[in-house]
Amino acid sequence: MKRIGILTAGGDCPGLNAVIRVVGKAAHQGGLEVVGVEDGYLGLCEGRMRVLGPEDLSGILTRGGTILGSNNKTDPAACRVREGDRVVVKDLRDEIVARCRDMGIEVMVVIGGDGTMAGAASLCQRGLPIVGVPKTIDNDLWSTDITFGHDTAVTTAAEALDKVHDTASAHHRVLVVELMGRHAGWIALSAGVASGADVILIPEIPFRMEAVAEKCLQRNAHGKRFTVISVGEGAIPVGGQEFVDRVDPDSPDPIRLGGVGRFVAQEVERLTGLEARSIVLGHVQRGGTPTPRDRMLATEFGHHAFELLQAGQWNRLVVQREGRTGSVPIEEVAGKVRTVPVDHPLIRAARGIGTSFGD
Amino acid sequence: MKRIGILTAGGDCPGLNAVIRVVGKAAHQGGLEVVGVEDGYLGLCEGRMRVLGPEDLSGILTRGGTILGSNNKTDPAACRVREGDRVVVKDLRDEIVARCRDMGIEVMVVIGGDGTMAGAASLCQRGLPIVGVPKTIDNDLWSTDITFGHDTAVTTAAEALDKVHDTASAHHRVLVVELMGRHAGWIALSAGVASGADVILIPEIPFRMEAVAEKCLQRNAHGKRFTVISVGEGAIPVGGQEFVDRVDPDSPDPIRLGGVGRFVAQEVERLTGLEARSIVLGHVQRGGTPTPRDRMLATEFGHHAFELLQAGQWNRLVVQREGRTGSVPIEEVAGKVRTVPVDHPLIRAARGIGTSFGD
């Protein structure tokens, strides 16, 4: 082998540069050339690539973002391409495979999430050997117990909860922090337990506003005149439609205008008379210097990807299960979400000390 | 003198506990007893006070919030009091002064902002000697160059800007971060300069969306395909009404539904076709362990308050001007706001390297 490629696709995630660094450095040590693709599949479609030298890989271990750029909208099977005046949607997979072959790229390391891996699998089938490295701050990727970036996101989220905790206790308020996690509640659960949130609401456990309100009142009655609520953005009340209706009945897109965090704060005020505030932490969770743990995990995953690549074990995705790093066929992860089991030890522990899940 | 009181009022602010600690410890060293009032003026109206011993003051220097609780809604001249079934508004100032006298509280140390000091001045006039310590994360209090809590808020805000910077650069986006500062742009300016924001929008400099959009496009043209915008919540476009109208014409309270950060993101998308996102950092800016600098400043301010108190220099507010800690009459600060001068050195420096202020 002489030349390998590498690309990052999907939403931003701390640790991407750590993976690029270890794959690139290991390749250089092994006498291989490394080609970095810009902006995920978009750059692959458009042929924007550059050779990465040692100086490109230096000093990036601690940096958030990705030196290659990313893009979370492109499917190689349905690329939006400009043709003259018009934008047309085209299947560029054969073209991509041919271009990589022309450039001498023998294997492509693809770092991305669920959607990215679906695209990778389809490129594999057409002849571009691929090794996948899983990436999601949400930690909801099927087949791996943990992914890099998640620990950093949880840390950012827990620090925000710690901070509003001060304010909530000083002002006797209910403070709701809406965290990322559309399909799975890992961030809201982890940060909530880490920060001692009084109520944790996650997509896996539909909540009743009455139970949430009761918890706030009950704390008040016990002299704890504040409540901190950690809520995943995908959490929904029992009877979801009611939620949509209440947020803003006249709006064409009520959830976007409000979000579940705001809904919970408004409903707490309505049901209890207590003062409530909400914040949406948003993209802050995707950035920042990765935690040491995420840098280690990204380094381990990236190196395992390189070992697979050297061993000719293509079309596989690096995973960690039961504490061991290994791999599974890329196809295995498509279209599945790893949600939080409702009897997860952290949920049991939180319930054990009186934390409410709104059910 | 035998007994002094201390209370914290207004919005939360990192460093409150550091002030309480130094005033309390200095009083104990001087043989005085310290009475802590709960929940600001509300507790004073309701007579909720307790003696603070050494153990109450131990370990609180690094903690956000306030061990006394605060309240940002109560004016001693217009207290909402429950009488039987009804809530009535009463002037409780004479009652408060009498109660403090009965309890042997000879001077009250009041830690708070603009509104708090207006209340303090009126209690002074009725015979309760007061020493004021200024508090505002916004740094917009008249008569002092700096207040504790601001450095912590700027640090939190700059860290958020640093984090979205990663994501913006990875995804070629415009990212707008709305920061606190209704009347003055100190946080948005300071954090913006500290984090290298490309556009900084503050209340003191009305902005034109066209100028903001142009900056984004210009960066794009120079190959920098992302833009980070730091915006103070009180920033308004030239012709403010237009802003209110555009955010959501049908809403009774359009700003609350959106806010200026969201407005800017939407308008950037409309005017440039670039992808834009906004986040509102919110209450996270009010909490957290104070920075070492804020702990020092709070300690210096608190100790100066104690020195004023010992010297019988009542009805004065601790301030820092031109690097020196001193004091001014409490009345001096009422109803005034310290805004950012439009030729502030940080603005000059930022303009000097091409940062846009939207004008």
Add this chain to the structure above:
Amino acid sequence: MKRIGILTAGGDCPGLNAVIRVVGKAAHQGGLEVVGVEDGYLGLCEGRMRVLGPEDLSGILTRGGTILGSNNKTDPAACRVREGDRVVVKDLRDEIVARCRDMGIEVMVVIGGDGTMAGAASLCQRGLPIVGVPKTIDNDLWSTDITFGHDTAVTTAAEALDKVHDTASAHHRVLVVELMGRHAGWIALSAGVASGADVILIPEIPFRMEAVAEKCLQRNAHGKRFTVISVGEGAIPVGGQEFVDRVDPDSPDPIRLGGVGRFVAQEVERLTGLEARSIVLGHVQRGGTPTPRDRMLATEFGHHAFELLQAGQWNRLVVQREGRTGSVPIEEVAGKVRTVPVDHPLIRAARGIGTSFGD
């Protein structure tokens, strides 16, 4: 069951308070009373205990240290007790068991390391039911893959390495950071990989100074005029006696005067002529707010201990293996150390990108 006890023993470790909190709160939820023992076995010998109420457990989740105090010198079988003028060594185990029985303490939750668990096992044998929770920042406790506190220590260590990296690169120096880990190199390895150290020296892999010096010169020759070395305090050169001799031949305790970090820096200067500096991070690694991950792990471990206790599964130690929390007999851990396997994935990954282990 009506009453349980809890104690923390051994060196300081972030997360101790998180365990105390969850055990205490779960006990309160279950209607049990919780007695906290002060200063580990010492307090148990001396009968210093107090009932912990809800207010004692509030606000401690994020605090380093232990609200109960600890002590790392006392073995219940050989307690130093003052009798009149003299200090005598006595076996107090029967006395301790009797006192706990008198106080109605039915089970004792003991949080500690290797030595602590040996003591716990011997108390068990005499009739005091015990549930153990493992604690070590070094992560070298036999039978569990991970313990709380370690992630915080690694984070502190990696931040120090990140900082000296700046200085090393600005000044073209070799910078050696000596980290904790007398018997196992987990901290030096983890922080070294996380921070991209160029050389990592751990007790498990004896090093040759010639190899370390060569790495420094080789980097220099490639234009990288700085080298960062992460070294565990227990690392020793091949032929350990030589090391002891060179540090300071006249001193009765040469290692204490110097330490391996200083030795490495001196030898690098001698062998290469490059400027080298060393720092010993020391006790900073034992303190600080636990990372969110350590707070979660401590919460999970503490809750599992409570579940064991409720199920009557005494004389067991909580562990995590292959990602699952469970328990083993307390006796199992005594006298064993979990060292780093020399083919650990992090070592493989580090070697794969050219990191030297000095062998």
Add this chain to the structure above:
Amino acid sequence: MKRIGILTAGGDCPGLNAVIRVVGKAAHQGGLEVVGVEDGYLGLCEGRMRVLGPEDLSGILTRGGTILGSNNKTDPAACRVREGDRVVVKDLRDEIVARCRDMGIEVMVVIGGDGTMAGAASLCQRGLPIVGVPKTIDNDLWSTDITFGHDTAVTTAAEALDKVHDTASAHHRVLVVELMGRHAGWIALSAGVASGADVILIPEIPFRMEAVAEKCLQRNAHGKRFTVISVGEGAIPVGGQEFVDRVDPDSPDPIRLGGVGRFVAQEVERLTGLEARSIVLGHVQRGGTPTPRDRMLATEFGHHAFELLQAGQWNRLVVQREGRTGSVPIEEVAGKVRTVPVDHPLIRAARGIGTSFGD
């Protein structure tokens, strides 16, 4: 003017890159070319310089160290130069001035401390116009109230004190942290006050070990069984020779073997029988991402330097006094040290709450 130069000299300091960035970007905005000199005066002597483009200045605001490299051993009047086999010391000032003239460098921005400015003044006299920017983490530079880097160093130091505070309180120990500051105690004082150290020892106030020991015992007697001591590396006991003698009487360089921190810990143990430990924080204080405040200050200083340069105000050093940024003649700072006044407000405040300065 067409071309300016910039160099960083002396010890490492967070914020150097922020100055380089703002000077470079402002120069680019003004149509000037910027030449970066490598490794301080050493690179100037050796002619190692390179033109800095916009891409060199991008992304460096938050990075510690200096992209130009530094060197703290070179005096342009006495450069060590290799001539054939020998190293000779030469006065290269005329050569440097001539080389800059040949390269078209019309003004040189020099970022450095006391020693660096002495060199700069002598180059000025020979015809190389210079604008100086002060740099020292110790904050002991004459003529300016504050310099960038100091806030970051204080933050690092205070975080270390916070962490050992946990351990000290858990284990009932005396913990001594030795901080930077050979000639002035700004870091030890500031971090000590910020972190609530019980004893603060600085070079400006010679200390008696008896007073330090008494404070430890006194705290013990009041039930506070731990003491945290912040000590500047230049602090000396009353009668300095005694200190040198006691550390290690047989050693040719006793202080290097021990340092004042270790001395204090040993003496506390000897005088009180309490368990004491010391750590030397060392170079960690010089690195790391600058705090937002240091980034602002560096940006303001750098921009002011550029304004001086544009206005033809050469041979001046940027300073901040009484909250205002201005400048003084470079010669003014040579050979002077700004020490802590013994009646500094922070010292008064600390004494007011019982902190001991060992006198």
